[in-house]
Amino acid sequence: MIGFYLHVPFCAKVCAYCDFAVLAAPLRVQRRYVELAQREAQIRWSRDAKNQSIRTVYLGGGTPTELQATDLGGLLDGMRAIGLIPPGLAEFSVECNPENLTEDRLATLAENGVDRFSLGVQTLSPRLLEAVGRKSDPDISRAAVERLVKTGSRVSCDLMFSLPGQSVSQFLADLEELTSMGVGHASFYGLSVEGNTLLGQQVSRGDVLAPDDLYADFYRQGVASLESKGIFRYEVSNFSRPGQEGIHNRSYWERREYLGIGPGAHSFLGGVRMGAPKAFSRWASWVEEGCPIAGMSLDPIGPAEARVEAIWLGLRQSAGLDLLAFEEEFSKGLDPKRWREFELADQVRIQDGRLQITGEGFCWIDRIVQTLLS
Amino acid sequence: MATPTSNIRNFSIIAHIDHGKSTLADRLLETTRTVVGNEMMAQVLDDMELERERGITIKAHAIRMMYERPDGQYVLNMIDTPGHVDFTYEVSRSLAACEGAILVVDASQGIEAQTLSNLYLAIENNLTIIPVINKIDLPSANPDHVADMIGELLGYDPASIPRISAKAGINIIDVLNKIVDEIPAPQGKLENPLQALIFDSVYDSYRGAISYVRVVEGSIRQNTKIRMMKTGAEYLVSEVGTFTMKRNVQQSLEPGEVGYMLANVKKIADIKIGDTVTSIDNPSQTQLPGYKDVKPMIFSGIYPTNPEDYKILRDALEKLQLNDSALSWLPETSEALGFGFRTGFLGLLHMEIVQERLDREFNVDIITTAPNVEYHVFMADESMVAIESPSKLPDPSRYDHIEEPYIQAQIFTPKEYVGPLMKLCEEKRGEFKTMEYLDEFKVILKYELPLGEVMFDFYDRLKSVSRGYAGLDYDPCGYRKNNLVKLDILLNGDPVDAFSVIIHKDKATTYGTAICVRLKDLIPRQQFDVAIQGAIGGKIISRTTVKAVRKDVTAKCYGGDISRKRKLLEKQKEGKKRMKNIGSVEVPQKAFLAVLSLNDAGSGGDDD
Numbered sequence: 001m002i003g004f005y006l007h008v009p010f011c012a013k014v015c016a017y018c019d020f021a022v023l024a025a026p027l028r029v030q031r032r033y034v035e036l037a038q039r040e041a042q043i044r045w046s047r048d049a050k051n052q053s054i055r056t057v058y059l060g061g062g063t064p065t066e067l068q069a070t071d072l073g074g075l076l077d078g079m080r081a082i083g084l085i086p087p088g089l090a091e092f093s094v095e096c097n098p099e100n101l102t103e104d105r106l107a108t109l110a111e112n113g114v115d116r117f118s119l120g121v122q123t124l125s126p127r128l129l130e131a132v133g134r135k136s137d138p139d140i141s142r143a144a145v146e147r148l149v150k151t152g153s154r155v156s157c158d159l160m161f162s163l164p165g166q167s168v169s170q171f172l173a174d175l176e177e178l179t180s181m182g183v184g185h186a187s188f189y190g191l192s193v194e195g196n197t198l199l200g201q202q203v204s205r206g207d208v209l210a211p212d213d214l215y216a217d218f219y220r221q222g223v224a225s226l227e228s229k230g231i232f233r234y235e236v237s238n239f240s241r242p243g244q245e246g247i248h249n250r251s252y253w254e255r256r257e258y259l260g261i262g263p264g265a266h267s268f269l270g271g272v273r274m275g276a277p278k279a280f281s282r283w284a285s286w287v288e289e290g291c292p293i294a295g296m297s298l299d300p301i302g303p304a305e306a307r308v309e310a311i312w313l314g315l316r317q318s319a320g321l322d323l324l325a326f327e328e329e330f331s332k333g334l335d336p337k338r339w340r341e342f343e344l345a346d347q348v349r350i351q352d353g354r355l356q357i358t359g360e361g362f363c364w365i366d367r368i369v370q371t372l373l374s
Numbered sequence: 375m376a377t378p379t380s381n382i383r384n385f386s387i388i389a390h391i392d393h394g395k396s397t398l399a400d401r402l403l404e405t406t407r408t409v410v411g412n413e414m415m416a417q418v419l420d421d422m423e424l425e426r427e428r429g430i431t432i433k434a435h436a437i438r439m440m441y442e443r444p445d446g447q448y449v450l451n452m453i454d455t456p457g458h459v460d461f462t463y464e465v466s467r468s469l470a471a472c473e474g475a476i477l478v479v480d481a482s483q484g485i486e487a488q489t490l491s492n493l494y495l496a497i498e499n500n501l502t503i504i505p506v507i508n509k510i511d512l513p514s515a516n517p518d519h520v521a522d523m524i525g526e527l528l529g530y531d532p533a534s535i536p537r538i539s540a541k542a543g544i545n546i547i548d549v550l551n552k553i554v555d556e557i558p559a560p561q562g563k564l565e566n567p568l569q570a571l572i573f574d575s576v577y578d579s580y581r582g583a584i585s586y587v588r589v590v591e592g593s594i595r596q597n598t599k600i601r602m603m604k605t606g607a608e609y610l611v612s613e614v615g616t617f618t619m620k621r622n623v624q625q626s627l628e629p630g631e632v633g634y635m636l637a638n639v640k641k642i643a644d645i646k647i648g649d650t651v652t653s654i655d656n657p658s659q660t661q662l663p664g665y666k667d668v669k670p671m672i673f674s675g676i677y678p679t680n681p682e683d684y685k686i687l688r689d690a691l692e693k694l695q696l697n698d699s700a701l702s703w704l705p706e707t708s709e710a711l712g713f714g715f716r717t718g719f720l721g722l723l724h725m726e727i728v729q730e731r732l733d734r735e736f737n738v739d740i741i742t743t744a745p746n747v748e749y750h751v752f753m754a755d756e757s758m759v760a761i762e763s764p765s766k767l768p769d770p771s772r773y774d775h776i777e778e779p780y781i782q783a784q785i786f787t788p789k790e791y792v793g794p795l796m797k798l799c800e801e802k803r804g805e806f807k808t809m810e811y812l813d814e815f816k817v818i819l820k821y822e823l824p825l826g827e828v829m830f831d832f833y834d835r836l837k838s839v840s841r842g843y844a845g846l847d848y849d850p851c852g853y854r855k856n857n858l859v860k861l862d863i864l865l866n867g868d869p870v871d872a873f874s875v876i877i878h879k880d881k882a883t884t885y886g887t888a889i890c891v892r893l894k895d896l897i898p899r900q901q902f903d904v905a906i907q908g909a910i911g912g913k914i915i916s917r918t919t920v921k922a923v924r925k926d927v928t929a930k931c932y933g934g935d936i937s938r939k940r941k942l943l944e945k946q947k948e949g950k951k952r953m954k955n956i957g958s959v960e961v962p963q964k965a966f967l968a969v970l971s972l973n974d975a976g977s978g979g980d981d982d
Contacts, residue, residue: 005933189929216924237929252933266934273937299937308940316931363925364901370947 001055007262010066038078049259056091056248065096069104076112091247098144116154149182156185161218185240273299320356382630389478390486394508398540406439438616451632471573471588474502474557481515486845511539560630567658568592570651577693583639595626599654607644609637670718673762675743677714690736744969750777765871777853785819787844794839802827864907886916896965899923
């Protein structure tokens with residue numbers, strides 16, 4: 001059983017902080033995308049994934065709901081016809097933006113069995129939305145949440161903090177409001193300023209100040225606020241009511257295999273992490289050539305790489321790293337001396353044979369992982 | 375090889391940076407068909423990877439060419455010389471193996487500082503000089519004027535100076551004919567006892583030490599039992615040969631010939647450049663003049679980043695010294711960096727090259743401390759202590775004064791840059807000596823300057839204020855008493871010996887402030903605030919703070935991020951390994967050389 005990730009590379013407008021493979025494109029290009037994605041899926045499910053059956057589907061982007069309802073329907077019908085959206089999925093998640101979650105699209109998604117919506121809200125402050133170049137309106141977000149919760153599907157909201165000009169109390173108010181509306185899952189991230197984005201340029205020019213120093217305060221108080229409402233952290237940036245964890249996303253951290261389709265989509269199959277060409281035009285010609293393996297970025301995961309992944313991805317999860325399983329897999333366990341300093345600082349602990357990050361440790365996870373790796 | 379001694383010519387090419395030395399060398403190799411067709415890579419002589427990358431010639435090389443003309447076949451041995459001001463010593467090594475030198479002068483630029491200093495070296499070595507005017511095809515060329523200047527300088531008939539374009543391949547044959555006609559053939563005799571000069575050597579991981587030799591008298595062949603006359607080491611020769619583009623094994627090397635010698639040398643220290651090789655069976659009674667020992671001008675500490683690599687670093691330095699006898703070192707210890715070596719260099723470029731070779735050829739990860747000169751400290755009882763490291767400076771109460779080394783600098787410049795250059799020299803605490811007109815456009819400025827000021831960005835600044843036109847040459851000229859103080863750098867209150875410098879009191883505050891600001895950029899943020907302070911004798915003169923980080927977390931990680939972020943983690947892990955823990959503060963390698971990037975200026979210059 002593997003996961004299936006389908007990447008839709010379109011957005012109405014590229015946000016100031018985004019470094020994903022996305023573009024604002026006319027309908028003609030979107031139709032072409034639907035055809036090509038189906039072709040890629042047809043070739044690669046059998047060739048790379050050996051027709052393994054699909055456990056979870058995640059439709060992400062970009063903005064899948066940027067596609068017209070008919071194209072969206074066509075895309076999903078095509079995938080179903082190949083066998084990539086079988087009945088009895090453990091989870092079918094879709095990423096969507098509040099502003100284009102129209103009735104017809106919602107209906108198309110529901111008909112296709114989508115049972116989890118991940119809504120890119122980011123913030124409920126109009127001023128902050130504008131500051132990060134998001135084309136949205138908080139009231140549209142509120143309406144979208146309300147409608148999705150009513151359908152009975154599981155609803156997750158993506159939020160951002162450490163935005164230029166944002167206060168901790170603003171962020172906490174967003175969390176408060178959304179959870180009171182019945183949202184059972186949330187992901188939140190401190191704004192990360194990448195050099196190759198509009199915001200990155202603004203920050204490096206000094207036009208915008210990034211309030212990095214408040215990161216820990218935002219994060220700590222955000223976690224506390226959610227936990228007080230019974231929504232618990234199960235990964236560094238992911239929180240849910242018990243039983244509502246994202247199954248597909250969690251499979252990434254559990255190092256399970258998955259097939260990714262679309263421009264720049266990554267797969268993990270047969271012990272190799274592979275990535276398709278990212279630019280739309282290069283991806284398109286690559287698909288037309290029959291998706292040659294040589295045209296992908298390849299990262300074979302040998303024991304050394306697997307060890308790094310096991311430690312790093314394991315510790316990202318609240319459940320932590322199963323030390324006995326780790327020792328069995330890599331025939332050499334982790335030396336407790338390596339984490340002693342963090343244990344003394346209350347940043348890690350051992351619970352039921354698992355090494356877990358605790359409290360403040362989640363703000364220092366990269367440092368802890370690096371120390372464990374060296 | 376049955377070329378009679380009378381048909382051998384040994385020569386070097388001397389030139390100022392950018393006057394086209396390597397291009398002429400390439401063209402000679404092509405014209406004599408030593409390299410043909412696609413063997414030809416631009417500037418074939420610069421075979422060390424580093425040399426090609428930097429476009430400079432560091433080490434002496436020797437290549438043998440065959441040149442046919444109606445009166446017979448000639449062997450031309452071309453011995454390359456380095457051109458950077460730091461490497462005067464290496465030039466004299468190359469010249470001692472020759473009878474003649476080609477002096478390349480740019481048809482637009484005329485005579486320059488290094489042209490002259492190398493020319494004097496050639497004249498000191500009794501070499502026949504063949505002037506050549508290059509780049510005659512450039513629009514700005516003024517070959518007649520340049521020919522007159524050279525004529526006056528050398529007493530050479532201006533009309534008979536070859537006017538060439540190495541780049542366009544114009545009149546190259548004239549140069550070859552001049553070599554044959556004007557450079558004297560070597561004088562040695564085959565029947566005399568062996569005397570061969572070792573003028574270079576390299577370490578090859580497969581063949582061991584390879585010595586480059588010039589046979590002066592007698593001959594050397596496989597199975598000759600040899601003795602190194604200085605070191606007394608004795609070996610059996612296993613192979614001799616010559617270089618074209620690669621090594622060619624030969625039966626023997628005879629008088630006047632230039633080639634290499636392999637002798638299964640076990641101890642690197644047995645081979646000393648400048649030594650005379652003779653045979654045990656028929657030994658020579660006298661040694662060849664050899665070279666005077668070279669004195670390092672600047673010093674810096676070299677430490678293994680990883681303390682376990684101390685022995686590897688030591689072996690690497692030993693091997694480097696085999697063909698870089700200008701390099702010297704002594705073990706030292708630093709509180710901050712542990713066990714390492716105080717290493718002496720000819721100049722800053724030499725230092726950088728050694729660092730890069732340690733990294734590339736020997737794969738040793740090192741930390742280098744800020745370079746400094748040798749100071750003479752006069753103690754209260756009037757005795758003198760020479761110190762090569764600021765951390766060795768005794769307590770101020772124990773000494774009377776400090777003296778620092780000076781150089782006499784000759785700056786060649788078009789007259790319009792005299793103003794800015796004088797300003798630069800004043801800024802560097804220079805003392806004006808004389809100004810002479812070389813011709814109506816060109817001037818020689820003479821200054822006495824503290825070497826400690828010149829070693830950093832002086833050369834780059836000189837080039838930049840003169841738009842690249844000024845040239846520099848210098849010689850040491852003794853020590854002078856100055857008001858020098860030791861500036862310490864403290865990290866969170868603890869002085870770090872590897873950061874200490876000795877500096878003129880008037881410049882200490884400016885320097886202290888600049889270095890604290892620079893270190894603030896170089897030292898990564900840690901989990902706590904790091905105070906960086908500059909202090910003289912316990913008095914704080916400057917301070918900056920590296921603010922603590924509040925997080926170290928990759929927040930977002932989904933399917934597409936895993937490869938990229940794992941590789942980032944691995945890279946960061948490597949970076950962490952290269953950090954040095956000073957107390958609880960993690961300091962990156964490059965922080966120890968922060969002083970070199972104070973003005974965002976690098977160092978050294980480029981050769982052609």
